[in-house]
Amino acid sequence: MIRDFALPDLGEGLTESEVVAWRVAVGDRIELNQIVADVETAKAVVELPSPYAGVVTALHAEPGETVNVGERLFSCDTGDGADAPAQVAPGQVAPGRVAEPGADAPADGDAVAHAASPDRADTGTTREPTLVGYGAMADQAPHRRRPRRQPESQFASEHAPAAASEPDAPTVQPARAERPRSTPPVRKLAHDLGVDLERLDGTGQRGLITRSDVERAAEASGAAASRVPAAAEASAASASGTAGGSRAPESAGAPGETRVPIRGVRRHTAAAMVRSAFTAPHVTEFLTVDVTATMELLRSLREDRAMSGHRVTPLAMVAKAVCIAAARTPEVNSRWDDEAQEIVQYEGVNLGIAAATERGLVVPNVKRADRMNLLELADAIGVLAETARSGRATPSDLAGGTISITNVGVFGVDAGTPILNPGEAAILAVGAVNRRPWEFGGEIALREVMTLSLSFDHRLVDGQQGSRFLVDVGAILRDPGRALTMC
Secondary structure, eight states: OEEEEEOOOOSTTOOEEEEEEESOOTTOEEOTTOEEEEEEOSSOEEEEEOSOOEEEEEEOSOTTOEEETTSEEEEEEOSSSOSSOOOOOTTSOOTTOOOOTTOSSOOOTTTOEEOOOGGGTTSOOOOOBOSSSEEOOTTSOOOSOOOOOOOHHHHHHHTHHHHHHOTTOOOOOOOOOSSOOBOHHHHHHHHHHTOOGGGOOOOSGGGOBOHHHHHHHHHHHTHHHHHOOHHHHHHHHHHTOBTTBEEEOOOTTOOOEEEOOOOHHHHHHHHHHHHHHTTSOEEEEEEEEEOHHHHHHHHHHHHOGGGTTOOOOHHHHHHHHHHHHHHHOGGGSEEEETTTTEEEEOSSOOEEEOEEETTEEEOOEETTGGGOOHHHHHHHHHHHHHHHHTTOOOHHHHSOOOEEEEEGGGGTOOOOOOOOOTTOSEEEEEOOOEEEEEEETTEEEEEEEEEEEEEEETTTOOHHHHHHHHHHHHHHHHOGGGHHHHO
């Protein structure tokens, strides 16, 4: 029996994922829970296990292609039923697809996966487990996502045999997708040429709208001659590029350029940063601190054999100071609920640690960091950073942060004006530790100095509160013993 595996809801309300790589090929025999693909969401790269054992019969997306929740990823012959997949007449809903609301067609609960809440576990209806949540209820049409659009001619040709054998089948027009299927460069080209993708039928594989489709539509409407700026020329060149980027042709006297599609984590990070920068009124304060005592403490911990299994870094010391200071100024550990017109103060700290990875900037967080001692926090940060850099951070690792730290000091940078992680009230940038002349004990001496940069949402945190928090963090780093008086 041919089974279709649809992209499940991978959590946090994500509606689409990009196929990064396939671990299997058509014809491969796979086992239950074998990893078949890596997909990238707005949060992380996720490994998808197969809910079936059998032989792979089709892969429905190419690496670099974005797939909506509910759309088919691959098909598998499980060998436990019919010898071939059921043929579908033109107008019918194919397995793994969803009819338009009100359409007179049965729902296929085995083919389309969507998340269901736990409180529906005892309804007595049949459902099939998927990677996250459950498949569609047997007595309820799945409704999470509409299917991909497929050109009528292509749909008819693919399923012509079924049309002859099932003349009385109810006809349902193929559902239109919520967003026309195309690649980012093609969408950019359509925007520059003034072409409405909603009006196009794609001629590419599985109804994909191609560059040629857009250019033909522009020529037919006469828009190409009047609406193509220089940027559109560059977009046209990039539309045929690969996932790794494309080189535009050089004109006389002009430097060459390489275009890289904006996708995955970088695209979502960019959108989040723009939303944060233009939603929350940012204020940034700076404090330069003599951290010589903290650095001496860290050196003594490294020399202690009892601490040999732990790597306590300056970042871990700052993290501990942030947790202590946040308890004294809870306004920095809160969020603005615009819909409810309420300020939500958190009762604990999920400490975000910004990490630069090959996929872009991600901010996983240490859950309930305020409950950890220094060694536990140092270990947790080390594990979190390694997981993020290796691309194994999960959506749960990246969700639920309450306040964040970004360590620009590892790049040799002294200070900056960090942008808030969306939904958080404050972020602290930690600068590099430098030896410089500093007043100490009434004299000038070489001391180890660090600059802290605190950005905060002025709707939630007043200048006094932000300053108090920053001074508390600085006081602990100046004299680590001071923490004993603040807990």
